[in-house]
Amino acid sequence: MIPLLFGPEARRKYGVFQPAIGQGSKGRGVVICDGLFDEAVCAHRALRFAAGSMAEARWSSLRFDYFGTGDSSGDTGDFTLAGALADAHDAVDELKASAGLASVYLLGLRLGGALAAQVAATRDDVRGLLLWDPLIEGEEVLARYDVSGPADESAMIEGFSLSPGLQDELRGLSVERTLAAYAGPLLMICTAANDGHRRLAAGHSHIDFREIEAPEAWSNTALGGMRPIPSAVVNELREWPG
Amino acid sequence: MSYGQRTRLTGILTYADPAPADDGPGAPCVVLLNAGIVHKVGPGRLNVELARRIAAEGFDVFRFDFAGVGDSPARTDGQDLSAGVLSDVRETLDHLERTLGHQRFIVMGLCSGADNGMRAAELDERIVGVALFDPTIDRTRRWFWEALKAKCRSADYLRSILTLRNPALRRRLGLSVPALESGDGEGEQPELYQVTYADRPRITRCLQSLVDRKVHLFVTFTGSWDFIYNYETQFLDVYPGISFADRLDLSFRPDADHAFLDAGHRRRLIDDLTTWCGAIP
Structure with a gap:
């Protein structure tokens, strides 16, 4: 694990580069896009474990925090989806440079899945997309935190700020629309599949959809981050695309 | 780093901003x-x-x-968790002393972090201040009285007493108590929560050694901890033999949650901490 800072001076991000283990070819690279708010805190252990396990299968990876979240610069109120999308693009460039790769994969957990899909749909140096319990619609975030009113005031979510602007961005977020513009390899793993996931898989024949019985890495408990690590999911990720 | x-x-590391002056001992890290x-x-x-x-205060x-x-890998030196945590704190202070020249430190922690901070401060004389948020604490006789008073303000509680549905009352009367439904693992506690001081004599010795060394203490309890702490001065009642004098800044925040997720409570905590840090000579 190599901690690093990357991105433009005005949007410095904290990331952890995990080089692939082993000799010979450079292997593959994967940028890991996290979820948001308490889900990111809870999923931290699982994503660290995933990065370590994938390194043994010759994956280099970069985990990172979006601007305004985690260990990255910026205040919580600075987080926007447009900004996070730019951060994910920066992370792709950083991993390609750090690992010496011409193209990479993207792995997105929850909201990170929606962002990863948007990045993959607009670049030609993304080899494949791995979605882990992805949000299908941004409205799911608002529903999960019971934010139902007009987007005219900030809501506080587990110590994080959900600004009116971010609420508007979430209302406009749709993975289904994004994937219409992406035809590359796609693995979607769900430990908590809903109708949205199944509908998405049914409508896109190129999605390799797998429902796996495993703990939800991202869901909250007393102080966060205490769920068992879903190693069954990680095993699927590290071996894909086979 | x-x-x-x-x-x-x-x-x-978040650098002090403004940076401290080059002359003089400088503020603790x-x-x-x-x-x-x-x-x-x-x-x-x-x-x-x-x-x-806190960095913005210098x-x-x-x-x-x-x-x-x-983001720190698991240890491979064979130390158990309890000793390992103390090694990690010592290595951290050594590193900060070596690279930044700091020789005095203030350690802060929430929950098990508070207990670990107390343990580390007992062993390392470079630590001149310890801030503890919801540390381990024993109940007192007054705690039970305060808890009873709070319960009696609850209509549900009074109803459960009057209708003989209260589990504690039923046990006392030798009546059957309905089994709880099985939980979902919420009570599961990872090991790191179990390496701290648990008994009052051990904590007393630790606190006494900090007082003897004139370590400054900031101790605060939240309403989330009311199952073990429910009145302002309980900390003093638990350790009556220790003369904290003016080195203890004790507070009880009954409306605050354990992790200070509410912005207002968080702001007040940070304001109080920066004031306290600034008063440490």
């Missing part, structure tokens, strides 16, 4: 500890906010992950 002789630890297994950002990014606000602030937590 990545450092450590035994295990590579990962931490983030503040070190933030993990709360349980939540990584170094803290619950709801508490540690990040603490670090930035203190270098360092937050790091214990081995096996967050």
